[in-house]
Amino acid sequence: xxxxxxxxxxxxxxxxxxxxxxxxxxxxxxxxxxxxxxxxxxxxxxxxxxxxxxxxxxxxxxxxxxxxxxxxxxxxxxxxxxxxxxxxxxxxxxxxxxxxxxxxxxxxxxxxxxxxxxxxxxxxxxxxxxxxxxxxxxxxxxxxxxxxxxxxxxxxxxxxxxxxxxxxxxxxxxxxxxxxxxxxxxxxxxxxxxxxxxxxxxxxxxxxxxxxxxxxxxxxxxxxxxxxxxxxxxxxxxxxxxxxxxxxxxxxxxxxxxxxxxxxxxxxxxxxxxxxxxxxxxxxxxxxxxxxxxxxxxxxxxxxxxxxxxx
Numbered sequence: 042x043x044x045x046x047x048x049x050x051x052x053x054x055x056x057x058x059x060x061x062x063x064x065x066x067x068x069x070x071x072x073x074x075x076x077x078x079x080x081x082x083x084x085x086x087x088x089x090x091x092x093x094x095x096x097x098x099x100x101x102x103x104x105x106x107x108x109x110x111x112x113x114x115x116x117x118x119x120x121x122x123x124x125x126x127x128x129x130x131x132x133x134x135x136x137x138x139x140x141x142x143x144x145x146x147x148x149x150x151x152x153x154x155x156x157x158x159x160x161x162x163x164x165x166x167x168x169x170x171x172x173x174x175x176x177x178x179x180x181x182x183x184x185x186x187x188x189x190x191x192x193x194x195x196x197x198x199x200x201x202x203x204x205x206x207x208x209x210x211x212x213x214x215x216x217x218x219x220x221x222x223x224x225x226x227x228x229x230x231x232x233x234x235x236x237x238x239x240x241x242x243x244x245x246x247x248x249x250x251x252x253x254x255x256x257x258x259x260x261x262x263x264x265x266x267x268x269x270x271x272x273x274x275x276x277x278x279x280x281x282x283x284x285x286x287x288x289x290x291x292x293x294x295x296x297x298x299x300x301x302x303x304x305x306x307x308x309x310x311x312x313x314x315x316x317x318x319x320x321x322x323x324x325x326x327x328x329x330x331x332x333x334x335x336x337x338x339x340x341x342x343x344x345x346x347x348x349x350x351x352x
Contacts, residue, residue, distance in 0.1 A: 043084035048110045050077040056177035058096040115310040132161030133316045138180035144168025146282040155323045182307045196306040200328040202335040204299040206292040207283045211272040229256045229274030231265045280337025294338045
């Protein structure tokens with residue numbers, strides 16, 4: 042017989058491919074992970090991983106064990122959810138991954154309300170513009186810019202939101218009047234670093250201007266907004282963040298509007314976990330409270346305006 046707890050270590054290594062990464066996720070030393078994997082292999086009587094300088098890869102036996110281990114993991118989560126229903130104390134840690142703007146401008150300002158509702162619940166916010174793997178348990182929930190293509194994931198559209206063109210009053214005084222889209226030619230823009238865009242939905246400026254003159258680039262949308270606010274140029278920004286910035290002025294709100302959608306995604310095994318469900322419900326309340334800011338100026342229900350839709 043083997044120690045069932047060793048399966049946690051096995052799954053962490055299988056998902057991350059490196060002892061150090063698995064150890065970081067589990068909150069232990071990498072030597073502990075190595076020792077538990079060795080103990081599991083000895084107890085089962087077969088090699089589970091091929092070792093190489095690049096990391097660990099599953100053997101055929103290891104691949105077969107993943108199926109059983111994930112089933113046990115799912116049953117363990119179901120037991121926890123079922124027994125947690127006997128009392129109403131929601132506790133533990135939930136890791137939420139979101140795009141940078143969503144996390145910074147929507148989740149963080151409301152996080153105290155979540156804490157007040159559930160004092161024993163700890164929220165970990167990963168607010169970055171990069172893809173997160175829920176299958177590898179890099180997060181418990183994620184806000185994504187599109188529906189995931191496959192996997193044992195539960196997904197639903199959380200909300201639509203809009204982006205618009207903004208500039209500082211100082212820049213508009215310097216660059217001359219902008220009355221139509223044609224007036225944008227030759228103007229300076231702030232945007233993302235093209236080869237560092239991990240998500241295709243972040244390619245904004247090219248949706249409205251062919252071959253734009255981009256004079257400032259950053260992988261951070263918050264840095265872009267600060268650059269626009271400082272008068273560096275025009276920028277396509279989230280309405281829900283730009284509308285709170287007194288430095289910014291909407292540009293052509295009746296002519297330029299992009300719409301995107303945020304999706305709430307979580308591993309199917311976690312849907313019934315009370316603490317995960319509490320965070321999902323919290324996110325729904327946040328977007329409902331922020332509908333006006335999310336949609337921003339210029340939205341028309343009859344779709345009379347040209348709208349670029351993705352996600």
